Amino acid sequence: MFRKHMWRFLPMTLLLFVLTGCLGKENLTALDPKGPAAKWIYDNMILSLVIMTFVSVVVFVIFFMILVKFRRKDGDDALPKQVHGNMAMEITWTVIPVILLIILFIPTVSGTFKFHVNAVPEEHEGSVYIDVTGHQYWWQFDYVGEGFTAGQEVYIPVGEKVVFELNAEDVIHSFWVPALGGKIDTIPGVTNALWLQAEKPGVYQGKCAELCGPSHALMDFKVIALERDEYDAWVADMQGVEAEQTAVNAEAGYDVFQDKGCISCHAVGGEGLGTGPALSNFGDRKTLAGVHDIDDDEKLAAWIRDPQSLKQGAKMPPPEKEISNDEMDALIEYLRSLQVRGADKPY
Structure with missing residues (x-):
């Protein structure tokens, strides 16, 4: 029964095969x-x-x-020449x-x-x-x-x-x-x-x-x-990021960045440790955690609060202290301010 209807699946199989080339980034x-x-x-x-x-x-x-030339012919039962x-x-x-x-x-x-x-x-x-x-x-x-x-x-x-x-x-x-x-x-x-x-x-x-x-x-x-x-x-x-960083150090988000322990893993300019990705140009990046839309504030907040929810097995720990919604808004604003290029810079 399956062999009888197998041909019906052939067009869909070929279509899936062709479309696999469209799945890449x-x-x-x-x-x-x-x-x-x-x-x-x-x-x-x-x-x-x-x-x-x-x-x-x-x-x-x-x-x-x-296959055609040497096929067995009707009535020919002789042993082929060895x-x-x-x-x-x-x-x-x-x-x-x-x-x-x-x-x-x-x-x-x-x-x-x-x-x-x-x-x-x-x-x-x-x-x-x-x-x-x-x-x-x-x-x-x-x-x-x-x-x-x-x-x-x-x-x-x-x-x-x-x-x-x-x-x-x-x-x-x-x-x-x-x-x-x-x-x-x-x-x-x-x-x-x-x-x-x-x-x-x-x-x-x-x-x-x-x-x-x-x-x-x-x-x-x-x-x-x-x-x-x-x-x-x-x-x-x-x-020049280290020198420019003094301009944003007074922002409320920077205080959150320091208070919640982010600085212990992520270097910004000349400050912090480098056990995690450096964030000096975080605001210039095109993706969050390498794969997600970096312009999505909700996803960025979810990443900060629970990295495992977006990237299973990631070694980034959750914050040392709970972050309130107001603090998260300030922290996200601070992270987005970490830029080395502006609107007038083509790179």
């Missing part, structure tokens, strides 16, 4: 490369697909030719796969060396080096030469090789920006490295690609590529 695809490393991966993927298609077509053509091999054919079907493997081998190996982190000069003027640390479940970005830390969103200059040195604090994570390059694991006690380059300004979605706990699927981040002058302006503003 913006720029979370390796099929639209925006950097040289991602383009190399894409080109090799297409080359592999072409070779695989060629082999499949040849095999199926030969298969059906043999053969014990054909040297020419055996050499042919051995050499062809070797040739195809060599075609795949050459660009793969050459690209591996080309896109290895050692391809970037250590002392190249203007190069950006960023230390990345994976946490459950957020990303920490330490700008080595610039002397500041960012969280969840990493800014890079367009058209330049940016070197990422990657570690993990707790478990194995995997750093992946599919539109810009391949993924690489972040492992506790081990430093891995790669470089990425964005060809155009834009916001590129990144994810953790290694199962790291119950909120693995929510461990997102963004790479924001800016023109060099805009990037330099952003760096200067980030370096």
Whole structure:
């Protein structure tokens, strides 16, 4: 009965298969490369697909030719002629796969060396080096030469090789920006490295690609590529956050931030500890906890009061003291004031 009606499910199955490509987030695809490393991966993927298609077509053509030519005919019960091999054919079907493997081998190996982190000069003027640390479940970005830390969103200059040195604090994570390059694991006690380059300004979605706990699927981040002058302006503003912070220290929200213990985990400018994401540019961020709408005050309040409700397994604890509604409004206002860019700044 099922086989009789199985064909009815085929159109829906094909539709679901096609629509799976629409479920990803913006720029979370390796099929639209925006950097040289991602383009190399894409080109090799297409080359592999072409070779695989060629082999499949040849095999199926030969298969059906043999199926038709040597099919059993009515009244023919004789035992087919027995053969014990054909040297020419055996050499042919051995050499062809070797040739195809060599075609795949050459660009793969050459690209591996080309896109290895050692391809970037250590002392190249203007190069950006960023230390990345994976946490459950957020990303920490330490700008080595610039002397500041960012969280969840990493800014890079367009058209330049940016070197990422990657570690993990707790478990194995995997750093992946599919539109810009391949993924690489972040492992506790081990430093891995790669470089990425964005060809155009834009916001590129990144994810953790290694199962790291119950909120693995929510461990997102963004790479924001800016023109060099805009990037330099952003760096200067980030370096000047400590001085600018005195302007908001008198706000009621800052007192709540101090009194409820937030400062014990989150650094703002030159104050606080860095066990949690730095919040110096929290008001500039595009997402809350890497995945939620940061403009939703109710969700932000829920995140502060009970992080587990939005990100199961997150190591952020609830506030040390209860926060009233008025205090929460002041705290949210303070957090949104933590900006290094204004309406007149394109970055």
